[in-house]
Amino acid sequence: xxxxxxxxxxxxxxxxxxxxxxxxxxxxxxxxxxxxxxxxxxxxxxxxxxxxxxxxxxxxxxxxxxxxxxxxxxxxxxxxxxxxxxxxxxxxxxxxxxxxxxxxxxxxxxxxxxxxxxxxxxxxxxxxxxxxxxxxxxxxxxxxxxxxxxxxxxxxxxxxxxxxxxxxxxxxxxxxxxxxxxxxxxxxxxxxxxxxxxxxxxxxxxxxxxxxxxxxxxxxxxxxxxxxxxxxxxxxxxxxxxxxxxxxxxxxxxxxxxxxxxxxxxxxxxxxxxxxxxxxxxxxxxxxxxxxxxxxxxxxxxxxxxxxxxxxxxxxxxxxxxxxxxxxxxxxxxxxxxxxxxxxxxxxxxxxxxxxxxxxxxxxxxxxxxxxxxxxxxxxxxxxxxxxxxxxxxxxxxxxxxxxxxxxxxxxxxxxxxxxxxxxxxxxxxxxxxxxxxxxxxxxxxxxxxxxxxxxxxxxxxxxxxxxxxxxxxxxxxxxxxxxxxxxxxxxxxxxxxxxxxxxxxxxxxxxxxxxxxxxxxxxxxxxxxxxxxxxxxxxxxxxxxxxxxxxxxxxxxxxxxxxxxxxxxxxxxxxxxxxxxxxxxxxxxxxxxxxxxxxxxxxxxxxxxxxxxxxxxxxxxxxxxxxxxxxxxxxxxxxxxxxxxxxxxxxxxxxxxxxxxxxxxxxxxxxxxxxxxxxxxxxxxxxxxxxxxxxxxxxxxxxxxxxxxxxxxxxxxxxxxxxxxxxxxxxxxxxxxxxxxxxxxxxxxxxxxxxxxxxxxxxxxxxxxxxxxxxxxxxxxxxxxxxxxxxxxxxxxxxxxxxxxxxxxxxxxxxxxxx
Numbered sequence: 015x016x017x018x019x020x021x022x023x024x025x026x027x028x029x030x031x032x033x034x035x036x037x038x039x040x041x042x043x044x045x046x047x048x049x050x051x052x053x054x055x056x057x058x059x060x061x062x063x064x065x066x067x068x069x070x071x072x073x074x075x076x077x078x079x080x081x082x083x084x085x086x087x088x089x090x091x092x093x094x095x096x097x098x099x100x101x102x103x104x105x106x107x108x109x110x111x112x113x114x115x116x117x118x119x120x121x122x123x124x125x126x127x128x129x130x131x132x133x134x135x136x137x138x139x140x141x142x143x144x145x146x147x148x149x150x151x152x153x154x155x156x157x158x159x160x161x162x163x164x165x166x167x168x169x170x171x172x173x174x175x176x177x178x179x180x181x182x183x184x185x186x187x188x189x190x191x192x193x194x195x196x197x198x199x200x201x202x203x204x205x206x207x208x209x210x211x212x213x214x215x216x217x218x219x220x221x222x223x224x225x226x227x228x229x230x231x232x233x234x235x236x237x238x239x240x241x242x243x244x245x246x247x248x249x250x251x252x253x254x255x256x257x258x259x260x261x262x263x264x265x266x267x268x269x270x271x272x273x274x275x276x277x278x279x280x281x282x283x284x285x286x287x288x289x290x291x292x293x294x295x296x297x298x299x300x301x302x303x304x305x306x307x308x309x310x311x312x313x314x315x316x317x318x319x320x321x322x323x324x325x326x327x328x329x330x331x332x333x334x335x336x337x338x339x340x341x342x343x344x345x346x347x348x349x350x351x352x353x354x355x356x357x358x359x360x361x362x363x364x365x366x367x368x369x370x371x372x373x374x375x376x377x378x379x380x381x382x383x384x385x386x387x388x389x390x391x392x393x394x395x396x397x398x399x400x401x402x403x404x405x406x407x408x409x410x411x412x413x414x415x416x417x418x419x420x421x422x423x424x425x426x427x428x429x430x431x432x433x434x435x436x437x438x439x440x441x442x443x444x445x446x447x448x449x450x451x452x453x454x455x456x457x458x459x460x461x462x463x464x465x466x467x468x469x470x471x472x473x474x475x476x477x478x479x480x481x482x483x484x485x486x487x488x489x490x491x492x493x494x495x496x497x498x499x500x501x502x503x504x505x506x507x508x509x510x511x512x513x514x515x516x517x518x519x520x521x522x523x524x525x526x527x528x529x530x531x532x533x534x535x536x537x538x539x540x541x542x543x544x545x546x547x548x549x550x551x552x553x554x555x556x557x558x559x560x561x562x563x564x565x566x567x568x569x570x571x572x573x574x575x576x577x578x579x580x581x582x583x584x585x586x587x588x589x590x591x592x593x594x595x596x597x598x599x600x601x602x603x604x605x606x607x608x609x610x611x612x613x614x615x616x617x618x619x620x621x622x623x624x625x626x627x628x629x630x631x632x633x634x635x636x637x638x639x640x641x642x643x644x645x646x647x648x649x650x651x652x653x654x655x656x657x658x659x660x661x662x663x664x665x666x667x668x669x670x671x672x673x674x675x676x677x678x679x680x681x682x683x684x685x686x687x688x689x690x691x692x693x694x695x696x697x698x699x700x701x702x703x704x705x706x707x708x709x710x711x712x713x714x715x716x717x718x719x720x721x722x723x724x725x726x727x728x729x730x731x732x733x734x735x736x737x738x739x740x741x742x743x744x745x746x747x748x749x750x751x752x753x754x755x756x757x758x759x760x761x762x763x764x765x766x767x768x769x770x771x772x773x774x775x776x777x778x779x780x781x782x783x784x785x786x787x788x789x790x791x792x793x794x795x796x797x798x799x800x801x802x803x804x805x806x807x808x809x810x811x812x813x814x815x816x817x818x819x820x821x822x823x824x825x826x827x828x829x830x831x832x833x834x
Contacts, residue, residue, distance in 0.1 A: 026085035048354035083236030099355040113185035122212040129178030133284040150279040154236040237509025238407030246292030252327020297386025402515040406439035421748035423780035427799040435506040464665035501784035508753030524662025536575035544653035554582040583629035590633040594640040599647035621695035675712040693751035719761040742772035
C-alpha cells in the first residue's frame, strides 16, 4: 500500500509489463520510472559499492532491481525497506521442497577461531549449511532444558574442553548418495590435519537434527540467562562479511571488544559470513550504555574494511546513520528512491534514507530512547527482587504455536501477546516503574500486606472502592487482567531460556494488587480448600450432593466464579491402608526401625488432590509399592500451600510452608525417602519452599518415578508380570513435571522397562486445567481451547474435564497402568 492509499501488486516484470507500469499515472508510475532510471544510470556504481555476499542486502537492494532472469522486480526493493517506502499488507512466498534425508555432523574444536577457520575450508565440500556456536552459548545450553535432548551429541572431553562447534548439514532426496557424501566428508575430517578437531558426532533424521538446531536457535535466549546485570545486548549482532574474510574479521572484532573489557557470546551462519555477536552491558548504567556508540563505530569500520555490512540480516533500523558513509556516492541514489515513494518523510522516518533536499536527519543510535533509560527508574532493590520478570530479553521463545508443546497455553489459546510470558514480563516491568515514580515502594507494601492489620487493610480497600476518579485508569487493572489469564503451570520457568517465571511474579503482583482492591470470592474458596477439604471428606456424600445441586452450581458460577467443581472421591483409603499394613509416619514409629527396615521403607507425602479427589491414585500406588516389597508409612496430611501461593496469599503461604516443611524435616531426619504423588504439588517443596529462609529448609520430596528409578539402581526386586510383546503404553506427561524436571519423563520409561512394559512418551501440550484454572468461570473458554487442541489431558486431570464424543476420557495414571 503506497502513500495516498494506492494499491500496488508488485511482481517480476518483463519489458512490456514494465512499460505499462511506467506509463501509469500517479505514484505507481512515478516509482517505476525512478527504479528504472536508477538501474540504467547507476548500474556500475551499484555493482562497485554493494558487497559481494551470498545473501541479499537489507534495505533498498539496488543490486537486485533486475533479478537473475533480467526482470525488473520491485519486491527486492520493498521487502527490506522496513516500512519506509510503503506498507506490505500481503506477501506470496516462494518455498523450496524439504529434502527427504538429512545428516548433521557436529564437530568440536579446542578453539572458537579454529572452528571459524575450518568452516571456511569445509565450505569447499558443499554442505547445505554450516552453523557455529561458541563455548559461552554451549555452556549456557548445558544448564537449559534443551540439553536433555542434545547432550548425546556433545559428549564432554575432560582433557580438552570444547570451545567451539560447527554444525554441518548435508541433505538430499537420495539416501545412498547422501550417505556417500557424508562418508567422504568424514574421511576428510580424518585425513585433514590443518586444524585441531576434538571429535565429531552425527545426528540423522529430522527429529534428531531438529533437537540440535533447537539448541542453536535458543542461543539468543541462552545468552540472556547469564548471571548478574551485565547481559549481552543486540546492537552489532548481525554483521556480514564474505565467508572467506570471516575468521580475520572476527579476530579484529574480538580485539575491539577486548579493548573495552567486554564479555560476549558468538553464534551464527558461517557459511553466509554472518556471525551474531552480543557484547555484554548493563544498559541501566549510563557509562556502559555509552559504549554502544564506540563499539558500533568500531564495528562499522571493520565491516567496511572486510567488504561486509553492519546490518547483514536484521535490518538497518536506527543503525541507518552509518548508511551515508557506507554507500558514499550512492547514498543520494537511495534518497532519490525514498523521495519517489515518500517525498515528505512520513513512512518510518529516520530509517535507511531521508528524502532528497530534506532537512530531516537519520536517527542516531545513541539518541533514541533505550529500555535501560526506563529500567533505571526502577529502584535497584525492587529490580533485584523481581529479577525473574525484568531480565526478559524478548527472545520470543514463548511465542510457541506448537499444540504439542507445553509452553504457555494461555498464549496458544488467545494469541494475545499480553497473555504470553514476554508480554506479562513487559507489563510487570512497566508497572514497577510506574509504582516507583508514584513514590510507592513495592517491597514495603508487600511486607505490610503480610504483617499489617486486617482491619486497616479492609478500610483501605473500602476507601478505594468508593473512589471513582482514577480507578478505571489504574494501569494495575491491565496488569491484573494479564496475570489472571496465567495458568501458573510453570512451563515458562522451565522452558524459557532466560527462565522468566510468570507464576512467581504473578503471585507477588496479586498480593500487592489486593492490598488496594477486594479479592473475588473464588480466591477464598480455592485458597482455603486444602484446609477445609479434610472436614468435607468425612461426609463426601453430603459435599458431593451439595456441589451437584443445580442452585449451588448456579450460585458458584455467578458469585463464586467457579464451574464444574470436582467431586470428592467415594473410594475409602482406609481399606487400602489396612490391606498393605500402612502405618502413619511419626517420629516415634520411624525411630523404632532398624537400619535394614529403613532401607526397605518409604514415606508417602499426601496432597489434597490425590488424597481427596483422586483417591484411587493413592490406593494404586500403595498396592504397587507394597508388592515390590517396601513398607509404606503415610505422612499425616498437611496443607502444601500451592493454592495460596498461586493466588498471592503469600503471607499465609509462608506460614503454611514453614509448618509443612518443619513436619517433613522431622520425618526426613530418619533417612527414609519422602515421595509425593501429584507432580505440581510435589515440585512446590523443591521450588517455592526453597525460596524461604534456609532455617526452614525442606527435605527432598521425590516424584514417584525418581524414587523407583533410584531403588532400581541398587537392585530392588521387580515383579515382571507383563508379556514382552505387549503393546506399549503412551504417556502424556504432566506439563509442570516435564518442563521443570525434564529428565523425569525419561525415568518413567526406565521404570516401565523394569516392570517388563514398554512406554512411549507422546508430545503433548497443556490440558488447560492446571489445578483449578479450568474450573474458573472466566477461564473456561481458554481452558477448553487447550483441552481440545491436545485431545487428551495430563494424567489425573481427565475426569474433571469435558466430555469428548459423548464419552468421558478416562486414562490410567502410571501407577495404575503398571499394576492394573
